[in-house]
Amino acid sequence: MxxxxxxxxxxxxxxxxxxxxxxxxxxxxxxxxxxxxxxxxxxxxxxxxxxxxxxxxxxxxxxxxxxxxxxxxxxxxxxxxxxxxxxxxxxxxxxxxxxxxxxxxxxxxxxLQGTLSNTFAGIVLSFRKSVELGHWVETNGYSGEVVEISLKNFVIKEADNNMVLIPNKSILENPLKNYSLTTKMRVFIECGVGYESDLDEVKRLTQQTISNEFDQVKKPEDVEFYYTEFGGSSINYLCRFWIDSESMLEKLKAKTNAIIAIKKAYDKAGINIPFPIRTLQFDNKLAIDKEVVNGEFSNN
Structure with a gap:
């Protein structure tokens, strides 16, 4: 031992x-x-x-x-x-x-393949100068202001104040429209006037009204005006003009103001903006007398 x-x-x-x-x-x-x-x-x-x-x-x-x-x-x-x-x-x-x-x-x-892809995508997006906080963008079917770019989600605030969280990977893989990269936006307005209207006067009045409404439009000739078609109840046109804007909301406000101003100008000038009308025409006159016999219809 x-x-x-x-x-x-x-x-x-x-x-x-x-x-x-x-x-x-x-x-x-x-x-x-x-x-x-x-x-x-x-x-x-x-x-x-x-x-x-x-x-x-x-x-x-x-x-x-x-x-x-x-x-x-x-x-x-x-x-x-x-x-x-x-x-x-x-x-x-x-x-x-x-x-x-x-x-x-x-x-x-x-x-963690999905999580890591979103993380690296978030890092890439954070270094992109083309997408920054405060920009107004449209992507993946949503449009709004960029309020956050985290390691997982790309957060935008829509015009109705709702927050939308989009995975960063989807932002890199899908097209993105950034309204804030330019200082100007073009407003499009489509309308129609009655067939009895003086088309030259309609064009002149529309261009003059928009020029008076917006300071960015220096002269009436800056407003593009084109008649597009003979419609079912009206002669339709398209007019477009540039405004100083960096968000879709400002563009919508400008379009609203333009429509209100054009409607007032047309009402004052007696220019008709028709709405679709359907006319039913009966060329043959039928005289049919119907009598009720024992709860049923019979023709005489």
Whole structure:
């Protein structure tokens, strides 16, 4: 029993002695590895703050700025960790970590494919100058003001004050019309006048009315006016003109004001805006006398 105890004691002491000698032999490398990690830790803090300041000038979403700075810090610390393991001659451990990170990244990527695609799409949208907060856009069947670009959704506020959350991936994969990229919009008005109307006078009066209503229209000739067809009850026309506007709501207001002004001008000038009329004409006169006999109709 004593002999077995001595053997176990010698084995444990030999292991501890070997570990101690290994630690002492690698103490300089350990100190260097610790110094490398500390240096890269402070480098990550400094660089992440610098990246945050630069990104915040381009991106107005705090969530995106935060995630970008964290990714930067983690990347720098990971580089420091790999260098520290290399200093300690732990190449096998380093290879194991890289392999495990690759497998884990693949599994996570497959599991969160939709979420990650929306996240990266949100980052891309945040750096696009063509789409910014406050712009009036139309996409995926919705139209409104851009109020938020998060890591998951593209949020717009419609004219009826309802919020619409659209996945960022859908914004990148579908067409997007941005009304705020230009300072002017063209207003289209379609109407019709009666066949008895003086067409030259209708054109002149319409152009003059719009010119008087909007300061942006310097002269009546700036209003484009075209007769388009002989309709069922009216001669139809199309007129269009430019206004200073950056949102669809302003365009709708301008169109409303134009329609009101044109209607008042036509009423004053006695110009008729007809509505569709259906006339039933009977050329043959039939005289049919019907009498009710025993609850039934009979013809005489």
């Amino acid at each position: 004593t002999e077995e105890f001595n053997k176990a004691y010698e084995l444990i002491s030999g292991k501890l002695t070997g570990w101690l000698e290994t630690i002492i032999a690698n103490l300089p490398n350990l100190l260097i590895a610790i110094i490398v990690m500390v240096v890269f830790y402070y480098i990550s803090k400094y660089v992440s703050k610098l990246v945050g300041r630069l990104v915040s000038k381009k991106v107005h979403q705090d969530s995106l700025v935060s995630i970008i700075t964290k990714i930067t810090a983690v990347a720098i610390i990971a580089v420091g960790l790999f260098l520290a393991l290399g200093v300690l001659n732990l190449s096998k451990t380093l290879e194991t970590l890289i392999g495990a990170a690759g497998v884990s990244g693949l599994v996570i990527g497959l599991a």
